[in-house]
Amino acid sequence: MKNKIAFITGASSGIGRASALALAGAGYDIIACGRREERLLALKKDLPQNVGYTHLIFDVRNRDEVRTAFESLDEKWKQIDLLINNAGNAHGLSPIQEGDMDDWDAMIDINVKGLLYVSKQIMPGMIERKSGQIINIGSIAGKEVYPNGNVYCASKHAIDALTKGMRIDLNPYGVKVMGIHPGLVETEFSVVRFKGDEKRANSVYQGFHPLQAEDIADIIVFAATRPAHVVMADIVVLPIAQANSTILHKQL
Known part of the structure; x- marks a missing residue:
């Protein structure tokens, strides 16, 4: 029996890379997607030898790139069982009246439209096969709004709404849809938000x-390996020091 196939966006670092490694360990073949090919080539070297691997280079906010990349896949790779919509970003942390419109565009284009563009390519196959699973990586910022979070929080609220909408619309076709909403995860997230200021990010x-x-x-991996009749629909996960988006117990 052939391995199931997982399609992961933002797989060059952070949650995406860790997910590729974990799913490969669970026996999934991996389609890793991102913009940094050298990192995706390095990822392949860290995967088990008994799983299949291919990678796609595209920017999720460019729908033509997304479509062309997906169409370039061999037919055997298009039978995608699991889609991890992980690619996302935060830019800036300022009051809305001081916000940078380029930052706003980046967050909405990547976090919201990028998720839609990728899903649009993969959902038809899942509908036709009447099986599959989509996991959207949101944020605690999709459940609450915090000071200076404005547009980023709005984009993550949109992901929460889209996840719920997908679950409703795909329900007749047996496609599972889940949202995972993490609190503070130590990745490159803050380096991007603070535009390369590593001291502030750290x-x-x-x-x-x-x-x-x-x-x-x-x-x-746990969600993807549940029995066919079980859907983990929505989960918020926090470090023990974090109570919500604004309350964090630090021991300085």
Whole structure:
């Protein structure tokens, strides 16, 4: 029996990379997607030898790139069983009246439209086969709004709404849909948000034990390996030091 196939966006680092490793360990063949080919080539070297692997280079916000990349796959790779919509970003942390419109565009284009563009390519196959699973990586920012989070929180609220909408619309076809909404995870997230300011980014995770990318990957594997009749629909996961989006107990 052939391995199931997982399609993972944002697989070059963080949660995406950890998910590729964990799912490969669970016997999935991997389609890793991202913009940094050297990292995707390095990922292949870390995967078990008994799983299949291919990678696609595209920017999720460019729908033509997404479509062309998907169409370039051999037919055997298009039978995707699991889609992990992980690619996302945060840019800036300022009051909305001081926000940078380029930052707004990046967050909405990648977090919301990118998820839609990728899903649009993969959902028809799942519908035709009447099976499959979609896991959207959201954020605690999709459940609450925090000061200066404005547009980022809005984009993650949109992911939460889209996840619920997908679950309703795909329900007649036996396609599982799940949202995972992490709190503070130690990845490149803050480096991107603070535009390469590593000192400021590192300070976000000091004084407590944040979640690791592997923690989210563990949840993904657990959800993907439940019996066919079981759907883990929605989960918020936080480090023990975090009570919600604004309350964090740091031991300085």
